[in-house]
Amino acid sequence: MPDPPGPHDDLLVEQLDYYRARASEYDEWWERRGRFDRGPELNEVWFAEVTALEAAIDALGPFGDTLELACGTGIWTRRLRPIARTLTAVDASGEMIVQNRARLGDDSIEYVEADLFAWVAPRRYDTVFFSFWLSHVPPERFEAFWDLVGRSLAPGGRALFIDNRWVEAGTSSGDRLGDRHGTTVPRRLNDGRSFRIVKVFHEPADLERHLGDLGWEAHVTGTDTHFVYGSASRR
């Protein structure tokens, strides 16, 4: 039976439209180029924290059979590939998957184009990884999303995740970051088109507690400014 309609359902369509249209310019955010270039000092903080984050994730490997949810252009797929035994990468945007394939050029990666709010994993994995996705899950779908994660994990498996902290320099100079406790933000593309998307900022202690309430043993931490990251296993 499909989920009953939620207050953010129209936004989920607009959010996906945004990412489809953004696929070819998406990496500018991660690489602090164009509108995301906040100047040398702020960029330096960003890149130092990216390096720390990458080291923290690498240290959690090897990952075994791995499922990456909302894989995007492959910024993290390329990091997972050497430390995963097998890798399945899911995204609802075919445009993102095209970018990802081009970056990775690896036929051993299984790509799946699917809507994560409707998809069910056909098998179980040792690791389920998602970066900069959880903040796009509306609050009323948080529990169902974690249910999908739980049902995708093999016994003893682990979810690993990364997301943004609420910090102004995290987005482009022309965009509003969004409210600390809000759920919706406007985002623009380079051509000026504007979209509304879901953006829920999670802080480590709150996320750990929330996941604990849902039956997860979660360890969530953050870099000083930009990123929150953690792991969770079913209790």
Ligand SMILES: C[S@@+](CC[C@H](N)C(=O)[O-])C[C@H]1O[C@@H](n2cnc3c(N)ncnc32)[C@H](O)[C@@H]1O
């Ligand atoms: C912020 S990006 C994160 C991409 C990548 N994980 C990263 O760290 O760069 C969000 C991703 O979610 C995908 N997405 C949006 N709505 C989706 C949905 N309903 N189901 C699956 N993927 C979706 C977008 O296409 C986009 O690739």
